[in-house]
Amino acid sequence: MAEAVLAIRDLCKSFGALRATENVSIDLVPGEIHALIGPNGAGKSTLIHQIAGTLKPDSGEIEFLGKPVSHIGAAERARMGLGRSFQVSSLAPEFSALRNVMLAVQSRQGTSFRFFKPVMRDAALVEPAMEALERAGLKDRARVPAAELSHGERRQLEIAIALALGSRAFLLDEPMAGMGPEGSKTLTSFLDGLRREAPILLVEHDMDAVFALADRISVLVYGRVIATGTVEEIRSDPEVRRAYLGGAE
Amino acid sequence: MKLLEIAGLETFYGASQALFGVDLDVAEGEVVALMGRNGMGKTTTIRSILAMTPARAGKVRLGGREIQAMRPHRIARLGIGLVPEGRRCFPNLTVAENLLAAARSGRWNLAEINRLFPRLEERRDQMARTLSGGEQQMLAIGRALMTNPRLLILDEATEGLAPVIRNDIWAVIRVLKAEGQSILIVDKTLSELLPSADRCVVLEKGATVWSGRPGELTPSLQDRYLGV
Amino acid sequence: MSRETAINVVLALLLLAVPFIAMQLGKPFYVTLATRMAILGLAAIGLNIALGLGGLVSFGHAAFFGIGGYAAGILASHAFSGQPLDFGLFAVPGSKLMPVIWAVAIVAGGLLAAAIGSISLRTSGVYFIMITLAFAQMTYYFAISWPAYGGEDGLSITIRNTFPGVNTLVPQNYFLICYALLVVGLVLFALLRDSRFGAALQASRQNEVRVASVGIAPFRIKLVAFVISGMITGLAGALYADLNRFVSPSMLSWHMSGEFIVLIILGGVGRLCGPLAGAMLFVMLEYILGGLTERWQFFLGLLLLGVVLFARGGLIGLLAGRARHG
Amino acid sequence: MQTALFIEQILNGLQLGVMLFLMAAGLTLIFGVMGLINLAHGSLYMVGAFACAAVAGATGSFWLGLAASLAAAAAAGALVEILVIRRLYERDHLDQVLATFALILIFSEGTRWLFGSFPLYLDIPPLLQGTVPIPGGSRYQLYRLAIISVGVAVAVGLFLLISRTRLGMRIRAGESDREMIGALGVDIRTLYTVVFALGAALAGLAGAMVGALQSVQVGMGEPVLILAFVVIVIGGIGSIKGALVGALLVGLTDTMGRILLPQLFGVFMDPSRAGLVGGAVASMLIYIVMAVILAVRPRGLFAAKG
Amino acid sequence: EPVKIGMITTLSGGGAGLGIDARDGFMLALKNAGDAASEIEVVTEDDGQKPELAVQIADKMIQSDQVDILTGIIWSNLAMAVVPSAVAQGKFYLSVNAGPSPLAGSQCNENYFNVAYQNDNFHEAMGQYANQDYQKTFILAPNYPAGTDALTGFKRFYKGELTGEVYTQLGQTDYAAEIAQIRASGADSVFMFLPGGMGIAFTKQYAQSGVDIPLMGPGFSFSQDVLGAIGDAALGVKNSGSWAKDLDNEANAKFVETFQAEYGRLPSVYAAQAYDTANLIVAAAGKASVKDADAFRAALKEADFDSVRGKFSFNTNNHPIQDIYVREVIKEGDVLTNKIVSTAFTDHKDAYAAECSLQ
Numbered sequence A: 001m002a003e004a005v006l007a008i009r010d011l012c013k014s015f016g017a018l019r020a021t022e023n024v025s026i027d028l029v030p031g032e033i034h035a036l037i038g039p040n041g042a043g044k045s046t047l048i049h050q051i052a053g054t055l056k057p058d059s060g061e062i063e064f065l066g067k068p069v070s071h072i073g074a075a076e077r078a079r080m081g082l083g084r085s086f087q088v089s090s091l092a093p094e095f096s097a098l099r100n101v102m103l104a105v106q107s108r109q110g111t112s113f114r115f116f117k118p119v120m121r122d123a124a125l126v127e128p129a130m131e132a133l134e135r136a137g138l139k140d141r142a143r144v145p146a147a148e149l150s151h152g153e154r155r156q157l158e159i160a161i162a163l164a165l166g167s168r169a170f171l172l173d174e175p176m177a178g179m180g181p182e183g184s185k186t187l188t189s190f191l192d193g194l195r196r197e198a199p200i201l202l203v204e205h206d207m208d209a210v211f212a213l214a215d216r217i218s219v220l221v222y223g224r225v226i227a228t229g230t231v232e233e234i235r236s237d238p239e240v241r242r243a244y245l246g247g248a249e
Numbered sequence B: 001m002k003l004l005e006i007a008g009l010e011t012f013y014g015a016s017q018a019l020f021g022v023d024l025d026v027a028e029g030e031v032v033a034l035m036g037r038n039g040m041g042k043t044t045t046i047r048s049i050l051a052m053t054p055a056r057a058g059k060v061r062l063g064g065r066e067i068q069a070m071r072p073h074r075i076a077r078l079g080i081g082l083v084p085e086g087r088r089c090f091p092n093l094t095v096a097e098n099l100l101a102a103a104r105s106g107r108w109n110l111a112e113i114n115r116l117f118p119r120l121e122e123r124r125d126q127m128a129r130t131l132s133g134g135e136q137q138m139l140a141i142g143r144a145l146m147t148n149p150r151l152l153i154l155d156e157a158t159e160g161l162a163p164v165i166r167n168d169i170w171a172v173i174r175v176l177k178a179e180g181q182s183i184l185i186v187d188k189t190l191s192e193l194l195p196s197a198d199r200c201v202v203l204e205k206g207a208t209v210w211s212g213r214p215g216e217l218t219p220s221l222q223d224r225y226l227g228v
Numbered sequence C: 001m002s003r004e005t006a007i008n009v010v011l012a013l014l015l016l017a018v019p020f021i022a023m024q025l026g027k028p029f030y031v032t033l034a035t036r037m038a039i040l041g042l043a044a045i046g047l048n049i050a051l052g053l054g055g056l057v058s059f060g061h062a063a064f065f066g067i068g069g070y071a072a073g074i075l076a077s078h079a080f081s082g083q084p085l086d087f088g089l090f091a092v093p094g095s096k097l098m099p100v101i102w103a104v105a106i107v108a109g110g111l112l113a114a115a116i117g118s119i120s121l122r123t124s125g126v127y128f129i130m131i132t133l134a135f136a137q138m139t140y141y142f143a144i145s146w147p148a149y150g151g152e153d154g155l156s157i158t159i160r161n162t163f164p165g166v167n168t169l170v171p172q173n174y175f176l177i178c179y180a181l182l183v184v185g186l187v188l189f190a191l192l193r194d195s196r197f198g199a200a201l202q203a204s205r206q207n208e209v210r211v212a213s214v215g216i217a218p219f220r221i222k223l224v225a226f227v228i229s230g231m232i233t234g235l236a237g238a239l240y241a242d243l244n245r246f247v248s249p250s251m252l253s254w255h256m257s258g259e260f261i262v263l264i265i266l267g268g269v270g271r272l273c274g275p276l277a278g279a280m281l282f283v284m285l286e287y288i289l290g291g292l293t294e295r296w297q298f299f300l301g302l303l304l305l306g307v308v309l310f311a312r313g314g315l316i317g318l319l320a321g322r323a324r325h326g
Numbered sequence D: 001m002q003t004a005l006f007i008e009q010i011l012n013g014l015q016l017g018v019m020l021f022l023m024a025a026g027l028t029l030i031f032g033v034m035g036l037i038n039l040a041h042g043s044l045y046m047v048g049a050f051a052c053a054a055v056a057g058a059t060g061s062f063w064l065g066l067a068a069s070l071a072a073a074a075a076a077g078a079l080v081e082i083l084v085i086r087r088l089y090e091r092d093h094l095d096q097v098l099a100t101f102a103l104i105l106i107f108s109e110g111t112r113w114l115f116g117s118f119p120l121y122l123d124i125p126p127l128l129q130g131t132v133p134i135p136g137g138s139r140y141q142l143y144r145l146a147i148i149s150v151g152v153a154v155a156v157g158l159f160l161l162i163s164r165t166r167l168g169m170r171i172r173a174g175e176s177d178r179e180m181i182g183a184l185g186v187d188i189r190t191l192y193t194v195v196f197a198l199g200a201a202l203a204g205l206a207g208a209m210v211g212a213l214q215s216v217q218v219g220m221g222e223p224v225l226i227l228a229f230v231v232i233v234i235g236g237i238g239s240i241k242g243a244l245v246g247a248l249l250v251g252l253t254d255t256m257g258r259i260l261l262p263q264l265f266g267v268f269m270d271p272s273r274a275g276l277v278g279g280a281v282a283s284m285l286i287y288i289v290m291a292v293i294l295a296v297r298p299r300g301l302f303a304a305k306g
Numbered sequence E: 001e002p003v004k005i006g007m008i009t010t011l012s013g014g015g016a017g018l019g020i021d022a023r024d025g026f027m028l029a030l031k032n033a034g035d036a037a038s039e040i041e042v043v044t045e046d047d048g049q050k051p052e053l054a055v056q057i058a059d060k061m062i063q064s065d066q067v068d069i070l071t072g073i074i075w076s077n078l079a080m081a082v083v084p085s086a087v088a089q090g091k092f093y094l095s096v097n098a099g100p101s102p103l104a105g106s107q108c109n110e111n112y113f114n115v116a117y118q119n120d121n122f123h124e125a126m127g128q129y130a131n132q133d134y135q136k137t138f139i140l141a142p143n144y145p146a147g148t149d150a151l152t153g154f155k156r157f158y159k160g161e162l163t164g165e166v167y168t169q170l171g172q173t174d175y176a177a178e179i180a181q182i183r184a185s186g187a188d189s190v191f192m193f194l195p196g197g198m199g200i201a202f203t204k205q206y207a208q209s210g211v212d213i214p215l216m217g218p219g220f221s222f223s224q225d226v227l228g229a230i231g232d233a234a235l236g237v238k239n240s241g242s243w244a245k246d247l248d249n250e251a252n253a254k255f256v257e258t259f260q261a262e263y264g265r266l267p268s269v270y271a272a273q274a275y276d277t278a279n280l281i282v283a284a285a286g287k288a289s290v291k292d293a294d295a296f297r298a299a300l301k302e303a304d305f306d307s308v309r310g311k312f313s314f315n316t317n318n319h320p321i322q323d324i325y326v327r328e329v330i331k332e333g334d335v336l337t338n339k340i341v342s343t344a345f346t347d348h349k350d351a352y353a354a355e356c357s358l359q
Ligand SMILES: Nc1ncnc2c1ncn2[C@@H]1O[C@H](COP(=O)(O)OP(=O)(O)OP(=O)(O)O)[C@@H](O)[C@H]1O
Pocket: A015, A018, A020, A038, A039, A040, A041, A042, A043, A044, A045, A046, A047, A087, B130, B131, B132, B133, B134, B135, B160
C-alpha cells in the first residue's frame, strides 16, 4: 500500500462524560475513497472537525503529508492542502459563487495581504475559480449570490471550493445530503473521478453512493471504529448490519 | 372530507416567482407525497401553506376554512405540525424543552415521544445544538408530533439519517398512517416513499404537473419528473 | 457607470460645491459646516472599513479619533510653548506643521488600534461592541483626569496649524485640505474593498469558519483592518482638532463613537459613500433643526427613526438599491 | 479599615450592584433573549423615575408613584415595541442601534417637554426611612436594604421565569428561530411585546427606586445604561444569573476601588495626589475588569457555550 | 447704535435648566431696560452641553450672523473651547457663569470679561467661612479640573485639618461609599463640590444616611434650580454665593420681582449673573459704539451698571471684584430658598490676576 496522505492515530475526544472519539486510527492512501459510516451521533462529524482543525482532540496524533499537524490551526492545515466540505453548507452568503471560489484560489496563491489590485479584474484569480466551478457543474450560476443557490447547488459549491484549493486530500461530510436522485448520480460520478486527484475521506449516509464509490469503509459506532474493510466485507459484517445498516441496505 | 385544499397557489421571493400555480389536496387520514426535483418548489409550497412565505394568489383551506390570510401561528394552531427542511431545532433549548416549548395536549406527549425515539430520552437535558445531525432530525419530528397536529408535514425528514434510523422513521410514518394521521410528505427516498403514500403530487418549475396514485407513477414518469 | 457610482460622484461634487456656493451667498459659515462634513465623513470611512467590510462593530472609535485630536493638540501646544515633549529617555519638539501632525496622528491611531484590536478581536458580536467601548472609556477617563493637557477642560490650539504653501486660516483652504484627504480616504476604501485583502475581510464578516477552512486566518485579516481603520479615524481626529482649534475628552466619549456608527448606518453600511452621505445628512439636520427649534433633538430622533424604518440600507441603499458583490 | 466600615462598604457595593442588576435584568432579557440591542433602555429607566416623582409629588404617596412607574414604563415599552422594535427583529443589529438611539433623543427631549428642564423631587417613603443595626456595630440604611431584597427577588423570579416556565422556553426558542416557533403555533409577536414591556417595567422600577436616591432628571439613564451593558457583557449575554453576578461584581469592584485605591496610592504619594490618581484609576477600574474578563473569557462569565 | 449678541447656552439635555435660567435672566434685563436696549439684538442657540457644538455655533455666529459679542456659556469646558478663539478673532466675550482659571490667569484677554466669578471664588469663600467653626473638614469633588480647582480653592483659605480629600468619578450617582467614609473619618464638617445631578444625589443620600456632620458647599449645588429636587435634605446647609434673592438693594428687588412675574419661578444665581451681564452690555452700549473696540472695552471695564449683587467692579484681569456671602438654605412657606447669613469676603479678587498680562 502506498504511503498514507493522511494518518490518524489513537485520536480521543470527550464532551464531558460522552466519548465522541475513542482511540480512532484511520488512514487515507493516494487514489482511494475511504468511506466513514456509522449511526447518527457516532462521532463522524466530530472526527472530521478534529482532522480539519476546528476542534481540538484530547489526545492522539494526526499526520498529513507525513508531517504531524495536531498543533497547527485550521487555516494552516487548509493551506497545506486539506480541503473540506461541511455537513451543513458553510459559505459566504453575500458573495457570488465565483467569489466564494476565488477566496480559495487567493489563499492557495499565498497572501491575502494585497491591498490595491481589484480581484474581479485579476485573471489569476478569476480563471482558476471559473475552472473549478465548471468542473463542479456550477459555471452557469457563477454570478449568483450563495444565499440564493438551492440546497443542491450549495453542495456543489462546497466541492468547487475544495477543488480550487488544490487540495491534497478531501474531507467530505455528507455531500449527498439533500440531493435528489439526479444530483446524487452526477455527484457520484464526479467523486469517482476526483479520487485520482486526491484521496477522499467520505462521510455519507447514502449507502448507494458509498457502496458504489468506496475502496474501503470504516464503521464508527459510539466513537470507536468497529470495522474497516472493503465494501463486501462491511456489507456482510453482522455487527455492522445490526448497528447501522438494519434490514435494508 | 378534504383536510387540506390548495388551488392555484402563486408565491414570490421578493421579485422572483417560485410558485406558478400549485394544486394539491390531502384528505383526512391520507398520506400524500409531494415530489419533484431540486428547486421545483416543494419547500416553498409548504412555506406557503403555513404563510411563512405568504402566497400572492391562490387559496389554501384547512378543514374547509380559508387560512391564507392568517398568520403562521394561527394556522399552526388550527392543526398543522411542521418538520421543516434543515431541522431547525432550537439550539439553546434542551431536548426536553424543544419538545415542550410548543406542545399541545393530545395523544403525543413526552413519554410517547421517548418511546418512539429512545435516543432523545438519553439526551433529554442536552442542548439541541450539540446533538448530532440525526438526533436533531428525530427531535424535529418529535417536536412536530408534540403539537398533536391534524396534518403532519414532513419536509425531507429522513435526510442525513443512518439507514437503521431511517427505517425506524419510515416505520413511525407507517404507524402514524395506520392510526389515521394525515400526512403531507416530501422525501428523496422513493423506495420508501412510494409504498407509504396514498397519493403523489409532482411539481415542476413551481406548478403541479401530475398527480395520482403511487402505482401510476411509472418508471418513465419518474425519469421525466424526478430524474431517476 | 452604475447607479451607485453616479450617486457617489454627485455626492462628492455636491460637497465640493458647498463652499463656493456659500461664498456666493455670503454665508461663509457653510464652509465650516462642509469641512465638518468632510472630516466626520473621513472618520466614519475609517470605521466603515472595520464595521462595513469586516463586520467589526466598534463602539470605541472615538478613542482613535480622540488620540488623533490630542496628537494635534499636544504637538501644537508644545510648539506654541517651545517646550519639547519629554519622553523620559528622549525629548521631541512640538510641531505646528500639519503633515507632521497627521503622521503622528495616523501612527498613534494605528498603534492604539493594534493594542485594542489584539485583545478585542478575541471576542465577537456584542462582546466586541462592549470591549471596544470599554477601551474607549478608559482613554476617556484617563483624558478627563489627566491634568497635564487640560483634563476635562480640554486643550485649545489658539491658531490653526500650518500647511506648507497654504494659508490654513482661510476657511476655504482648510476645507480643501480636508476634502482632499476625504477623497484619499474614499479611494483607499474602494481599493481596499475590491482587493484580495478586502475579499478576505468581507468573507470573514460573512462566515469566519469558511475563511479559515480555505486557509486564511481571519484574526490577522481583521486585526490589520482594524489598524487601518484606526489610522484613518486618527487622521480625521487631527483634522477635527484643527477645525475646532480645540481638543477635549468629549472627542473620546461614547457619544462620539455612537455618532460614527449612526453616520454609517444613516448613509449605508459598507457602501463607499455611506459615511459621507451620513455625515452630510447628519450635520445638515443638526444644523437646520438646531436653528429652528430648541427641541431639535426630538425631531432629529423622529427623522432618524423614519430613516431606519423606511429606508433600508441607509441613504445610499435608498437611492442606489442593495449592494451586490460581484 | 475597621470591620464595621468594611462591612458597610461591602453592603454598599452589594447595593450598588443590585441597583445595576435591576437595570441590567431588563436589558439582558430583551437583549439576550430577544436578540435586540436596546439603547433606549436607559430612557425607560428615566420614564419610570419621572412617573414615580410626578405621581408621588401629586399624591404624596411614594407607593402610588412606584405603581405608576411600573405602569408608565411598561406602557412606554409596549408602545415602542409595537410601533418601532417589531419592525426591526429581522434586521441587522445596526438598524436596531440607530433606531433605539433615535428613541433616546425622542424620549429625552419629550420628557423635558413634558416636565420642564429642572430636576424633579422624589424621596424615600417614610416607611423605609431610617437605619437598622448591622454586624460590626454600625448602622445601615433601611431603604438600601430594601433595594437589595427587591433585587434578589427579581433575580429569583426572572431566573425561574426564563428557565423553568413554558413562557421562558418559548422566549428562548424565539430568539434563535422566530419563524420556526411561529410555525409551531406560538404567537411570538404578542409574546415579544409582553417581554419587552416586562423588561421596560423592570427598568422603570429601577428608575423609580433609584430616583429616591438621586436626581430625577433628563439624561439620568445614560450613565446607568453603559454600566448595565458592562454588567451583562461581563455576566454573559442573555443569562439572568450572569447579570446578577456581573452586577454584584461591578458594584463591589467600583465601591471597593473608590475606597481602597486612593489608600493604596497613599502609601507612596501625598494624600491629595493619591486621591487624584486613585480616583482616576478607580473610574477606569470596571472597564479594566471588563476588558480582562473578556480577554480571558470572550463570551462573558456565564454565556451559554456555543 | 445696533449691537448684535450671540448667546450660546445649554437649552437641551440634562444641563438645560441652567442655560434656560441664564437665557431668561438675560432677556429679562433687556426687557426691563426698555428703550435703552432697543437696538440690541440677541441670537440664541443651544450647545447641548457639547464643546464641539459650541465651537461650531460660535463660528457660525461670528462668520454668518456677524455678532459683536458672544455670551451665555455655562460650563467651563465649553468656555475653554469657545473663548480663546473667539477673542482671538476680535470678538467680545462676556461670561455669565463659567470662570476657568486659565482664562483668569495665563490666557486672560482684554476682550474677555467675566461678569460672574472666577471658578475658585465660591470655594475660597467656603474655606474662609469654615475657619470660624471647624477644625476637621472632609472635602470631596469630582475628578476633573473644576473639581481639583474647587478643592484647591477651598484649601487656599482653610486653615484647619483635612480628615479626607476624595475625588469622585464624574457623573457618579451613588455616594454611599463616600458617605460611609465621611462617617468614619471623625470630621466635624464636610465640604463638597458636586455640580448638577451629582450634588442633588449626594445631598439627598447624605441626609438619608443619618450622618449629622454639617455640610457645606458652593452656591451652585444649592441654587434655586436644584433646591426643589433636593428637597428638605438641603435645609440648613451653608453655601457660598455672590448673590441671594434677599440681597438688599433696589436692582435686586426689581430683578426678583420681575423674574417671578415673567416666568413664574424664583430666579437662580445663573439668572442673576446673566441679568447683570445684559445690564453691563446695555450700560456700555450707551457709552460707546461696539464697533469701536477700544472705547467699548473701556466702557465695559467701568462696569457702570446697577448690579443685583450691589457693588461690582472689574479687577485688572477683567474678573469681578465682589463680596461673597455665606447663605443658608431655608424654607419660605413650602418653597426652599437661600438666605444670607454672613459675609465671607468683601471685595474679593481671584488668585490668578497676577498671572494675567493685562495690567
Ligand atoms: N459540543 C458538544 N458538546 C456535547 N456533545 C457533543 C458536542 N458536539 C457533539 N456532541 C455529541 O457527540 C456525538 C457525536 O456527534 P457528531 O456530530 O460527530 O455525530 P455524527 O456521527 O456526525 O452524526 P450524524 O451522522 O448524525 O451527523 C453526538 O452524540 C453529539 O450529541
